[in-house]
Amino acid sequence: MATPTKTCGVCExxxxxxxxIVWCTECDEGLCSECQEHHSLSKAxxxxxxxxFTEYQKxxxxxxxxxxxCTKHDKKYQIYCQKHVFPCCSKCIVESHNECRDFFELDDVIYNVKTSNAMCEIEETLVELxxxxxxxxxxxxxxxxxxxxxRKEIEKDMKTTKIKINIHLDNLQQDLMKQLYTIEEKENSTICQLLSSIEKQENEIAECKRNIMNIKQHATDLQVFLSMKK
Ligand SMILES: [Zn+2]
Ligand SMILES: [Zn+2]
Ligand SMILES: [Zn+2]
Ligand SMILES: [Zn+2]
Structure with a gap:
């Protein structure tokens, strides 16, 4: 009787x-359609x-x-023992509750339990939870x-900062390139001046060499000797 069987208790x-088909909460057993009919008509x-039965199974x-x-004596629970916090049948009381004094009618104890304060509290707690x-x-x-x-904000900031840094680097690069060009131009002109001065000196040397050749060919030894002393 502890667990509900799916078969009709009376037929069993x-x-x-x-x-x-149905479950009788008084008899604590299931009933088939025929037995249910008898059950609903019988005086007892x-x-x-x-x-x-489908609702009961839920x-x-x-x-x-x-x-x-009572699973031990197969008799209906009628009394509630306050000390053991458990219902008992008439046999239970005689057998196991010799020392107990606080007994109540089970019907009185469970009366209106579904609308009791304790149940309300449980429901309220559930709602609160x-x-x-x-x-x-x-x-x-x-x-x-x-x-x-x-995250989106930080991402945006990072992008903006990156763009700013890139612009700054571009500007820096442009500045440096400008300076480089200026230095190159300056060096170029210095070198060009130097080159033209070298060319001038080379021309002068060539002129000198030609003069010496001329002198050697056409001047007298005395003329050569004295011109070298100058
Ligand atoms: Zn039956
Ligand atoms: Zn019944
Ligand atoms: Zn019992
Ligand atoms: Zn007891």
Whole structure:
């Protein structure tokens, strides 16, 4: 009885396997369509509330393991022991709760539990948690956007700076080239002057050589001797 079987509990007792259509929360068992009809008419069970078996299966697994029947004695839980914080059947009380004093009717303890303050608190906590998570998510998403924008801004700055540096380097290069041209021109003119002066001196030397040849050929020894002393 601990876990809900998919087969009809009543038919199972008669060794027949039929799928459950509904689940009776009072009997804690599934019923096939025929047994459900009988169950809804029988005096003992006509006040029982049933739910569709498919809906029942959607409940969380740990909820499904909780039944209204004592698993040890197969008797319905009726009393709640405050000390053990657990429901007990009449046999449980005799067997295992000798020392216990604070017993309550189980029906009184669980009455209106779905609308109780404790349930409200749980629901409120869940709402709060969901809201907090939403805030955190929004924060982080904002961070993502901020980072993206910062990155773009830095990228833009880097490009602008690079362009500025390039312009500066271009200007520097132009200045240096200008200076180089000026120096080259100046050196050129100095060298040209020097070259023309050398040419002039070469011409003078050639003239001298021609004169000497002339003198050697046509002047007397005395003339040569005296001209060399000048
Ligand atoms: Zn059945
Ligand atoms: Zn029932
Ligand atoms: Zn028991
Ligand atoms: Zn107890």
């Amino acid at each position: 007792l008669r060794h027949i396997t039929k799928p459950s 069970s006509r006040s029982h509330s049933v739910i569709a 409940l969380p697994a740990d909820i499904l393991t909780i039944t209204q029947y 969901a809201e907090n998570l939403q805030k955190i998510r929004k924060n982080q998403q904002d961070n993502l956007t901020t980072f993206k924008e910062s």
